[in-house]
Amino acid sequence: MDNLQKLRREYSGKPILDNHGFENPIEFFEQWLTEAINSDCMEPNAMNVATAGIDAKPHSRIVLLKGVEEDTFVFFTHYNSNKGLQLAENPNAALLFYWPELFRQVRIEGSIAKLGTEASENYFKSRPLESRISAVVSPQSKPIPSRKWLEQQWEAIKKSKTEPSRPEEWGGYFLQPESIEFWQGRPNRLHDRILFSKTGKSWTINRLAP
Amino acid sequence: MDNLQKLRREYSGKPILDNHGFENPIEFFEQWLTEAINSDCMEPNAMNVATAGIDAKPHSRIVLLKGVEEDTFVFFTHYNSNKGLQLAENPNAALLFYWPELFRQVRIEGSIAKLGTEASENYFKSRPLESRISAVVSPQSKPIPSRKWLEQQWEAIKKSKTEPSRPEEWGGYFLQPESIEFWQGRPNRLHDRILFSKTGKSWTINRLAP
Numbered sequence: 337m338d339n340l341q342k343l344r345r346e347y348s349g350k351p352i353l354d355n356h357g358f359e360n361p362i363e364f365f366e367q368w369l370t371e372a373i374n375s376d377c378m379e380p381n382a383m384n385v386a387t388a389g390i391d392a393k394p395h396s397r398i399v400l401l402k403g404v405e406e407d408t409f410v411f412f413t414h415y416n417s418n419k420g421l422q423l424a425e426n427p428n429a430a431l432l433f434y435w436p437e438l439f440r441q442v443r444i445e446g447s448i449a450k451l452g453t454e455a456s457e458n459y460f461k462s463r464p465l466e467s468r469i470s471a472v473v474s475p476q477s478k479p480i481p482s483r484k485w486l487e488q489q490w491e492a493i494k495k496s497k498t499e500p501s502r503p504e505e506w507g508g509y510f511l512q513p514e515s516i517e518f519w520q521g522r523p524n525r526l527h528d529r530i531l532f533s534k535t536g537k538s539w540t541i542n543r544l545a546p
Numbered sequence: 547m548d549n550l551q552k553l554r555r556e557y558s559g560k561p562i563l564d565n566h567g568f569e570n571p572i573e574f575f576e577q578w579l580t581e582a583i584n585s586d587c588m589e590p591n592a593m594n595v596a597t598a599g600i601d602a603k604p605h606s607r608i609v610l611l612k613g614v615e616e617d618t619f620v621f622f623t624h625y626n627s628n629k630g631l632q633l634a635e636n637p638n639a640a641l642l643f644y645w646p647e648l649f650r651q652v653r654i655e656g657s658i659a660k661l662g663t664e665a666s667e668n669y670f671k672s673r674p675l676e677s678r679i680s681a682v683v684s685p686q687s688k689p690i691p692s693r694k695w696l697e698q699q700w701e702a703i704k705k706s707k708t709e710p711s712r713p714e715e716w717g718g719y720f721l722q723p724e725s726i727e728f729w730q731g732r733p734n735r736l737h738d739r740i741l742f743s744k745t746g747k748s749w750t751i752n753r754l755a756p
Contacts, residue, residue: 337576337579337580337613337614340591340610340611340612340613340614341612341613341669341672343583343590343591343610344674345589351693353693354692354693354694366547369547370547373553378588378646378647379555379646380553381550381553382644382646384594384596384606384642384644386594386596386604386605386606386640387604388598388602388603388604389602390602391602392598392599392600392601392602392636392638393598393638393640393655394596394597394598394604394606394638394639394640394655395596395640395653395655396594396596396604396606396640396642396653397642397651397653397729398642398644398651398729400550400553401550402550402551403547403550403551404547404550426602428602428603428604429604430596430603430604430605430606432594432606432607432608434592434594434608434644436588436589436592437588441607441608443605443606443607445603445604445605459551462551464554464734466733466734466735467734467735469734470734470735470736470756471735474735474736474755474756475755476755476756477754477755478754478755479741479752479753479754479755480753480754480755481753482564482753483561483563483564483738483753484564486736486755486756487736490734490736519607519608523676524674524676524677524679524680524700525676525677525680525681525684526680526684526696526697526700528693531689542689543689543690543691543692543693544687544688544689544690545684545685545686545687545688545689545690545696546680546684546686546696
């Protein structure tokens with residue numbers, strides 16, 4: 337495909353001023369996420385989660401952010417999925433939110449740890465029955481024989497009317513940020529990039545070249 | 547923010563059948579990318595590029611795909627940007643396309659190498675003047691004193707009416723895929739995932755559990 341070079345969109349985002357008024361990037365993030373939700377961005381809480389095992393090979397996939405709690409970023413998954421196995425080897429990870437409707441991205445880097453059982457249990461219970469059944473029947477990231485095989489497992493539990501309980505290997509993670517960058521697309525590729533880097537308990541702020 | 551748990555969208559994507567008809571994931575990808583372009587997805591050729599230096603810390607950012615050539619995925623950047631420095635240490639990378647309008651993502655993993663000078667030169671020349679000036683004046687990923695500083699550099703070249711030539715450290719990369727996964731969101735979180743893995747010159751196909 338060589339027609340991609342002609343796909344060209346001018347980025348007309350609202351500037352991030354040098355004097356943007358934020359000392360804390362979590363508040364800055366919450367403002368942007370709220371604006372993404374209010375601007376009807378598609379799937380505003382979808383984020384790319386990049387992980388790497390000890391072999392340093394990066395992997396990434398979309399996961400939904402389920403909370404910003406005590407300055408950490410929370411999501412849920414199977415601990416035995418590929419990402420879970422990679423995080424067990426190497427807790428470093430990078431999150432990326434991309435809101436093309438607003439010409440914005442946010443890049444968050446840090447290390448990840450497991451949430452407590454109670455928080456995982458509470459969130460699991462809040463999910464619709466159909467999603468809970470899927471969490472029980474699906475050996476995430478593993479090869480399966482067919483679509484039909486998966487649907488049969490799912491239907492069997494659905495018909496049995498037993499309440500699916502949280503698999504031990506299903507639960508939450510939280511990322512503690514070490515850096516958060518705000519990227520705002522601007523005309524002529526002169527984008528705004530503001531990087532917050534954690535040193536001790538405080539944040540250092542730099543504007544980066546686009 | 548705890549209201550994120552209520553953001554819940556049912557994924558009603560078109561199924562990927564077990565008998566999907568593709569032996570080659572590049573053709574599969576080109577079909578999905580074409581559908582994304584034709585469906586007016588926002589920025590259909592935007593992809594997340596995940597890299598990691600030898601410290602195995604993942605980093606990711608959005609980059610635009612500029613071509614699919616000889617079964618590789620092509621993009622352009624500054625070789626001295628953070629991603630360039632990480633790729634110089636460790637050529638492994640992961641690309642991710644996410645088209646929420648179609649409930650789809652594609653995950654591509656492999657290793658990255660630099661394009662030849664001629665291809666970089668040709669693409670550079672095809673860019674609008676304003677973007678070329680930005681490539682010349684912006685020390686990508688490095689801290690800069692202010693927005694104004696950047697704009698002054700840019701205006702100076704613009705006013706001089708000199709034709710900006712490609713900086714030596716600006717050019718293309720291509721990723722040779724070792725695996726490509728197609729993810730289609732489906733109701734009840736029973737998503738379709740089809741993984742193509744390269745062994746020698748052929749592709750092995752597996753359906754994965756969602």
